[in-house]
Amino acid sequence: MDRAEIKILIVYYSRNGSTLKMARQIARGVESVAGAEAVLRTVPEVSTVCEKVADSIPADGAPYASLRELETCDGLALGSPTHFGNMAAPLKHFIDGTTAMWFAGALSGKPAGVFTSTGSMHGGQETTLLSMMLPLMHHGMLLLSLPCNEIALRETVSGGTPYGPSHRSETDSELTEHEKRLCWVLGERLAKTALALKANRT
Template structure:
């Protein structure tokens, strides 16, 4: 069994909806399991101590979830062309996993949502890739022969799925498809790579 961690932060629900579609793609592959996890908000004044269990939605992630996954989908809303502080804060705590090489050789992909077409989809995806590369993860993109990637008029990039909620909070069919494709690719890659590194 390959466990794919879908780790995300979502404020208004767009990124959470994307995570659910990625999970469906993961679970379309025999032998793969999707684990949905989120991170608590952080305070701008001082570190916020959050309850260990959120009021609703996915459970909070732990470093053990990250260490024990066979693949990772990392998602965040776009905040001025960058990932949200809450997700960055969690990733900054992953230094012990970097020292041990726990994530090296595992497949990873990224996804984002934003309120406008030019809100920084691609720079946010790239910003999320940087810590994953430092961990030695193998980054997966969306394939150029995926029709939904060529036909979308809202979200979607070669770097990973994206969602534009400018006109409608619901994901378009193309956006849903691209999330599903990322999940499927991560599951297949994780199964193929399991134990290879």
């Protein structure tokens, strides 16, 4: 396999597996673009008592994200389940550790997108997506939405918003075809945008 021209970092937190399924579909969208590589990473649990994080290596699944990987990526997809209309604490804990990158402008100008999963139709999908966008805007990242001419966005009766892919796991933890498609579209858009930005800089 040829060396990838750009790497899209997909950082997610998933308690029951739904957000992970979305992350994998986004990775498929990224890697549908020639020259793009998807890098899947998760974040550790955080104690609500003393902010002690889990072991440094997860028992299974994707490795934990590092700040160095975030600093050097060409684009970012950030995913979390909905916790009372907001991102989950483990993901926010990771993002809260990026102050040095903010001072350095390390993420400025890079494309980014967000995705979420919730247990009910009105569980706060859009507010969660917006809450994840806020720190990315402070970093100066270029936020990508889902285009209004995407048929899956108009036809979905479960997850899917202009702000980013979403999944409703109330009755079925499996992603619908529309939800899969919207995840794929975000990954593709991130990869194409990152490649175009890199070409413009050279």
